[in-house]
Amino acid sequence: MRKKIDSFNAPCYVPCAKEIKEGIEKEGTFIIDRLEAFEVDWQGGFVTDIHTEQGNxxxxxxxxxxxxxVAESMLESHFHIGQDTMDVLFARFAENVSTYLSKTRANHTNFVISLVKKKT
Incomplete structure (x- = not known):
């Protein structure tokens, strides 16, 4: 099992605003009209009182x-695990996230980008 864990790779790359800008400029088809980053609370505004056990x-x-x-199909195919094991795994993950959120406030960053196609 250790070999399976060590060989698992979830293909995810999260660039910063500078890398996004450089990638768009390097590709050359578009001009950036506007690029804005904003933080979104993990609670996403759905829970009004995040400091309660229920809210977390x-x-x-x-x-x-x-x-x-996003990850279920990758985990199933790599580890050959069934639905019951997957249910337990994500129930434990939900508990871990809830515990984390009871101790800290977490955010993720979203980018909004407006591009204009260069004239040829």
Whole structure:
């Protein structure tokens, strides 16, 4: 099992605003009209009182569902695990996120980019 864990690779790269800008400029097809970054609370505004056990639990469940939607098929195919094991894995993940959110406030960054195609 250790070999399987060590060989698992979730292909994800999260660039910063500077890297996004450089990539668009290097590609050359578009001009950046506007590039803005803003932070979004992990709770996403859905839970009004995040400092309650219930609020953190709901946020943990929502985050686990989001991650599961992206990662479940990769985990299933790499580790050859069934639905029951997957349910337990993401229930534990939701608990861990809930515990984390009870101790700290977490954000993620979203970018909004407006591009204009260069005239040829």
């Amino acid at each position: 639990g709901l946020s943990g469940e929502r985050m686990a569902k989001t991650v599961r939607a």
